[in-house]
Every structure is written in C-alpha cells, then in structure tokens.
Amino acid sequence: MGKFRAYWVDLKDINPAEVRTYEYLLDDQFFTDIDGTEVRQGHVNVQLKVEHKASAFQMTFHLEGTVILPCDRCLDHMKQPIETNNRLTVKLGKEYTEESDEVLVVSEDEGGVNLAWFLYEFVALAVPMKHVHAPGECNRTMAAKLRKHAAYSTDDEDEADDETDEADSNAEDAPIDPRWDALKQLKDEE
Structure with a gap:
C-alpha cells in the first residue's frame, strides 16, 4: 500500500466536532497503480470532507472529472465526464468489517483508513452502463x-x-x- 499512502486518513487525529477537508487528484498513474478493470485512465478531482460526529466519522466525497474508456460501439478511446457525490461512515472498532456499502468499521489500533480503493469504486460506479461517442464521432x-x-x-x-x-x-x-x-x-x- 506504499503507492497509496497519500490516500490514508488518520482518524485518531480528528477531534470530536472537527471537520477536515482533503483534496486528491486521481490521474493515469493512480488508475495504473490500482489496477482495476473498469477504468484505466482519467483525471478526476476529489474533495473529501471528514466530520467527527459522536463515535463515527462521516465522510462526504465529491468527485468530478473525466475518464478514458473504450467506446462500446467502435472501441476507440473516448472521454467520459463523471460527477458523483458519495458518503462513507467510518467507525473505530476491534477489527475491520464492512457493515454495509456506506458503513465501515476499522481497527482502533490502525486508527485510520486508506481510501484509494473506495475512490476507485466511486469512479467506476459513476461510469454509465453504456458509453459511446456522440453521433458522428465514432471510428x-x-x-x-x-x-x-x-x-x-x-x-x-x-x-x-x-x-x-x-x-x-x-x-x-x-x-x-x-x-x-x-x-x-x-x-x-x-
């Protein structure tokens, strides 16, 4: 996970009622390193707001940018704009568990969470099922x-x-x- 150290959020450093903001750029190198099958290139800006509420950390993500995908019709590369808002609630507990798609428990010993894979999933889920060039732009x-x-x-x-x-x-x-x-x-x- 050394490649994704920049996406680590140390939750123990965030005081109760404190709000922190983070910004990330998901570029071609990020998509290459994550080695996912859905998206392999792109330029996506991420704004993250982490708010410490009671015993949980509420994370609000806004992702906006462009990913490069093969056109479903002609297979040439095409730019697909994406924009999505996502939420993730993180709690500290004894061991790592995913209670649901939006609720995560991480070990108190770790005290933080690496968001790299979550960011990739948010991008992949924002891609429409059908992605084709505009009329007349296909190969x-x-x-x-x-x-x-x-x-x-x-x-x-x-x-x-x-x-x-x-x-x-x-x-x-x-x-x-x-x-x-x-x-x-x-x-x-x-």
Whole structure:
C-alpha cells in the first residue's frame, strides 16, 4: 500500500466536532497503480470532507472529472465526464468489517483508513452502463463494420448516427440471401 499512502486518513487525529477537508487528484498513474478493470485512465478531482460526529466519522466525497474508456460501439478511446457525490461512515472498532456499502468499521489500533480503493469504486460506479461517442464521432471504419453485421430495430433511434442512411442505402442494393426472404416478409407485414 506504499503507492497509496497519500490516500490514508488518520482518524485518531480528528477531534470530536472537527471537520477536515482533503483534496486528491486521481490521474493515469493512480488508475495504473490500482489496477482495476473498469477504468484505466482519467483525471478526476476529489474533495473529501471528514466530520467527527459522536463515535463515527462521516465522510462526504465529491468527485468530478473525466475518464478514458473504450467506446462500446467502435472501441476507440473516448472521454467520459463523471460527477458523483458519495458518503462513507467510518467507525473505530476491534477489527475491520464492512457493515454495509456506506458503513465501515476499522481497527482502533490502525486508527485510520486508506481510501484509494473506495475512490476507485466511486469512479467506476459513476461510469454509465453504456458509453459511446456522440453521433458522428465514432471510428468510421469500425462503425461501418458494425453496421454491416448488426440488425437494427426501427425504434432504435439512439443507435443511428450520421452514416446510417448511407449504409442502409448500400445494404438495400446488396443481394439478399433467399433464406431470409420469409423473415423479411414478416417484418414488412408489421
């Protein structure tokens, strides 16, 4: 954990009712060191507020920045903006346990918590399930190959981009395998 020493928050140093703020920058080196599978590059600013309340420490995170991900459509790298707010409650106890997604107990002997993995998880969870380039920005070669092998629904508006009309006209001119004629007739009847 030597690489992540900067993300250690010593809770024993925070007095009751005291509020401390921390700022972190999650850059390409952070994502390389953490070696997660979801996000491997990015530039994310983190503001952390730690408030000592009674027997617990309330942590409030605000993360904002950009991560680099493969486009789901063309597989080229794309910038995905993210912004998220998260909370974590940390208590001191006998041993490390995660009571829930937002409540953590750390050993009194350690007296602190390393937030590196939590920060990575917050970033990964802020990434939308579907991440694609804006219409017209996908790699044209890869998008053409995808359209060649994909079936589109007439209701699927978000999948279409600027090149779709041209590809459709080229597809209509191409000879159709006669085995698919029966299916095409069913589609035309609807």
